[in-house]
Amino acid sequence: MPASVTVTETQQAPVVQIVNDLPLDTQIENLIRGTDKINITRAKNTKVSFETGADKTGLELLPESTRKRLEADGIDVSKGYPEVPDRSKIPIFVDQAHAIRDSDVPFVDRGKNADPEKKALFGAATEVINLTKNVGTEIVGLQLEDLTDQQKDELALLIAERVVVFFRDQKLSPTAQHKLGDYLGNIEVHAQVPQVPGLPGTSVIWVDYQTKKGMELNFANSNLSNWDSTRYLNVGNQGWHTDLVHERQPAGYTHLHLDAIPSVGSDTIWASGYGAYDKLSDELKKFLDGKETVYVSAHQYLDRDDPFGGPKRIERVHPLVRTHPATGWKFLYVNRGMTKRIVGLSPVESDIILNYLFDVYEKNADLQVRFKWTNTKQGYGTSAIWDNRVSQHRNVWDHEGAEPRHGTRVTSLAEKPFFDPESKSQRESLGLYLHKWD
Template sequence: MTVEIIPLAKHIGAEIRGVDLGKPIDPSLREQIHEAWLKNIVLLFRDQKLTQQDLLDATAVFGKIGKLGRPKEFRPAGYDSLLENIMLISNIRENGEPIGALPDGEMMFHHDMLHAEIPHKGTCLYSVEVPSSGGNTVFANGYAAYETLPEEVKLALDGKRAFHHYNYGTTKKGANNGVAAFSESTHPIFRTHEDTGRKTIYVNRLMTVKIEGMLEDESNRLLEQVYDHSEKPEWRYEHVWRPGDLLVWDNRCSMHARTDFSAGERRLMLRTTIEGNVRPY
């Protein structure tokens, strides 16, 4: 089978048509999909009807399924049938408590699992229920941002590393929402993608705290320049969700954010990740 690949935006994203992820994916099709993922960074599969096992099988097309990257007590409650490596992202509440993680409102740009020593390379998100408006996911191309970064900023940050901190469940920097569990890491500011060999920006507004070995004022000034440049509209694709959408994105060379949505409307997504196998370099 030859897949149909439709670009979603100039610099990032493609829709894959003609593929039912609820059916077995043969090796040839698997290779085509994986190549499209490396090229386009974000892939969209519309109108999927996936069981939990189907979602895990679809995730495995892109690599080894990642384990949930948070302590057990901070995993979503309810939905007891969920398999171990699937996380709920939801604002639905039972007895006043959300059944899922990251329940409400907008979320700053971030790379999933940047705070881990060996971050997961990709994320899959499958929509079950979506609000009538908002709750969109916005992606930005880290390759394009790096390649167009002002030369003086590149020179100032070349070879430098940044320290990252994340409180589980936090959607905005500086807010811990009463969550005590956290994870921290240190990675290169400019990462090399191990599969493509391309350089990409690997810091973000939500999780990055400081540049190692640099005074705070200078670190903040340079990081703000990088954030502002990385988040420019020209590098972006904004996805408006429909039920049955599956998005797969590469965390090594993209970051993403979430737009605000009404707390009075239900949103339920199932999330899996693709395990990383190298330390960022």
């Protein structure tokens, strides 16, 4: 309970007697956790506050296709949907959030020792379609639930090479999705994000639910963060970003399965970090290789030592150019929303260089793929599995909520970022032409 005081009036001045002398940070934490109206469950810009536990109001807008998928998996939604993490366990202070995953966890990339020809995966598919020359592949004729371990390893390598791989017409349960994520890495269990009941780490991607709860997303503001993410905070998922860059071991393979899909619109775009690196001149590559960058969390917290100083983000230092453990290729590891500064440069120098690198990712269409989620079979869902290390992505909210869109996401955390000075870029490794500037 917060500290209480007793005030005794005297002829000179009131005397204040401390009855319960708790530290200030403890009082603040007790106040926040005990006050439902204070938002500790989402980033500041969403202005959404969820109540702990299964949410009955979510059932009012739950798409029928989603309900059928959940019930077929034996998931009980009778008490409500989605399930919001326990308020008592959501971090209040930066140090609490930082400590959630602050030690090294073993990780070996499943694609590292996979068959480079991917004979088991490709041989079982009816069709393999490269959606663009450099990014994005669709696999036809396979069910993700039925893949063998060998096929999963080859899929991991394919994702690492092609950035993102798609599977339409999937009968995929949330439990099976979670199991695949566990195979690919260490599943991230998010402290704030609503999840599928009974499946921690299976996050609910449902903008319709957030807007119902008060998130102010509209046609006018949905893309503002792509101009200036410091002035116009990201609302929803429309700003270019890479997930969980602030983690000690950031996101590796991420799997989003949509079970409710608008008939038109709501596409997602991915961009390649391999290609972004290869767009740079040799001289700029030499300058950036070995540099470190400060990355920040999307969510904000209080500083225990300065609780009235405004919200703060978790900060972590990683290489600006990373090497992928499975492909061995270099890639550019930045994104506009969560890359703060380059270590060792002045703020002006850092801003100028980073803004150029953001533009390289965002403005080169030959490094990108735009995917339309629709299925060919009614009652089925579509999956996208991408490598968060080597990519950025963003949603296109052009359907404006006119039709339901719902999905579940499982993210597998990967290795502690590293840079191998002996590694090569993608085009260099594949023997493709690299321009030499005069």
